[in-house]
Amino acid sequence: xxxxxxxxxxxxxxxxxxxxxxxxxxxxxxxxxxxxxxxxxxxxxxxxxxxxxxxxxxxxxxxxxxxxxxxxxxxxxxxxxxxxxxxxxxxxxxxxxxxxxxxxxxxxxxxxxxxxxxxxxxxxxxxxxxxxxxxxxxxxxxxxxxxxxxxxxxxxxxxxxxxxxxxxxxxxxxxxxxxxxxxxxxxxxxxxxxx
Amino acid sequence: xxxxxxxxxxxxxxxxxxxxxxxxxxxxxxxxxxxxxxxxxxxxxxxxxxxxxxxxxxxxxxxxxxxxxxxxxxxxxxxxxxxxxxxxxxxxxxxxxxxxxxxxxxxxxxxxxxxxxxxxxxxxxxxxxxxxxxxxxxxxxxxxxxxxxxxxxxxxxxxxxxxxxxxxxxxxxxxxxxxxxxxxxxxxxxxxxxx
Numbered sequence: 001x002x003x004x005x006x007x008x009x010x011x012x013x014x015x016x017x018x019x020x021x022x023x024x025x026x027x028x029x030x031x032x033x034x035x036x037x038x039x040x041x042x043x044x045x046x047x048x049x050x051x052x053x054x055x056x057x058x059x060x061x062x063x064x065x066x067x068x069x070x071x072x073x074x075x076x077x078x079x080x081x082x083x084x085x086x087x088x089x090x091x092x093x094x095x096x097x098x099x100x101x102x103x104x105x106x107x108x109x110x111x112x113x114x115x116x117x118x119x120x121x122x123x124x125x126x127x128x129x130x131x132x133x134x135x136x137x138x139x140x141x142x143x144x145x146x147x148x149x150x151x152x153x154x155x156x157x158x159x160x161x162x163x164x165x166x167x168x169x170x171x172x173x174x175x176x177x178x179x180x181x182x183x184x185x186x187x188x189x190x191x192x193x194x195x
Numbered sequence: 196x197x198x199x200x201x202x203x204x205x206x207x208x209x210x211x212x213x214x215x216x217x218x219x220x221x222x223x224x225x226x227x228x229x230x231x232x233x234x235x236x237x238x239x240x241x242x243x244x245x246x247x248x249x250x251x252x253x254x255x256x257x258x259x260x261x262x263x264x265x266x267x268x269x270x271x272x273x274x275x276x277x278x279x280x281x282x283x284x285x286x287x288x289x290x291x292x293x294x295x296x297x298x299x300x301x302x303x304x305x306x307x308x309x310x311x312x313x314x315x316x317x318x319x320x321x322x323x324x325x326x327x328x329x330x331x332x333x334x335x336x337x338x339x340x341x342x343x344x345x346x347x348x349x350x351x352x353x354x355x356x357x358x359x360x361x362x363x364x365x366x367x368x369x370x371x372x373x374x375x376x377x378x379x380x381x382x383x384x385x386x387x388x389x390x
């Protein structure tokens with residue numbers, strides 16, 4: 001049984017390779033398929049950090065628009081970035097880069113911003129959600145243990161809040177926890193309910 | 196490999212039947228066994244709501260003390276309560292009671308308090324962590340869908356934040372997310388590190 005009756009006419013596509021994001025969309029209780037397209041994830045250099053995630057979600061959605069979406073299709077795209085000291089942390093290049101990022105976030109607050117775009121043939125909606133996350137002071141042993149055992153190279157900011165480092169290091173979240181994992185499920189549910 | 200070298204001399208016991216709490220302790224990365232004892236979970240009527248969870252965690256720990264804990268054993272106990280409008284919500288009696296609780300929390304903030312006690316032959320430590328959780332307005336259809344499909348009768352406050360109702364209904368957490376699930380992992384890790 002699916003709660004959102006208004007979505008029954010759509011074949012829903014989630015355009016994301018992230019298994020975390022796939023689990024989060026499953027958590028809302030809707031049926032969907034996965035279909036991703038290669039998108040250049042660059043953004044204008046002078047863009048405000050708060051505009052980047054929604055901008056990239058629109059870019060990912062446009063890859064579908066160009067191929068003429070059939071009537072009964074809905075595409076959901078998302079992009080998550082980590083912002084610390086007004087700078088964006090992307091995915092780390094290697095273990096040293098991951099170490100640098102975790103040292104940077106140790107003992108302070110950072111922001112996690114997810115931009116989401118919902119696209120059908122008729123219309124599109126884009127929104128973003130920001131959560132604040134605070135790490136307690138992480139020592140070198142903890143940072144090395146995490147990087148060696150969890151290899152967070154596929155994660156913006158070099159960490160997964162649902163992994164060991166989140167259990168032992170995050171002392172505070174302000175906002176949506178699922179947004180920190182990669183998808184603001186509650187806001188997305190509300191947007192889909194009224195789409 | 197286990198990070199907390201100082202715990203290697205202990206056989207750790209988690210005194211909790213909750214599979215969520217067991218998963219959360221696993222998430223910290225320590226080895227433990229499960230052993231529970233029956234404890235009367237009543238508390239003094241006029242006790243401040245903030246004292247109840249730590250009081251009950253001490254009561255659960257005392258069930259072990261009486262049986263003379265061996266030198267190399269460490270017991271961890273915990274109790275989680277939900278407080279809304281200065282009243283404690285326990286586990287719901289039935290579906291109607293669960294409906295009452297979810298209606299009460301709909302569209303507002305409540306507190307989730309977990310009390311934890313760590314006990315060895317030499318010493319014991321007790322602490323508690325409070326998180327605030329905000330539910331968006333839940334409609335009757337959503338409340339009924341959740342209760343029928345998830346049967347949250349084993350959960351204080353009649354909900355699991357990691358279940359459907361948490362995905363679609365919780366718009367805000369302030370504090371530790373894992374504490375809302377039943378164990379404040381980060382604070383517990385810090386307490387164990389310095390035990």
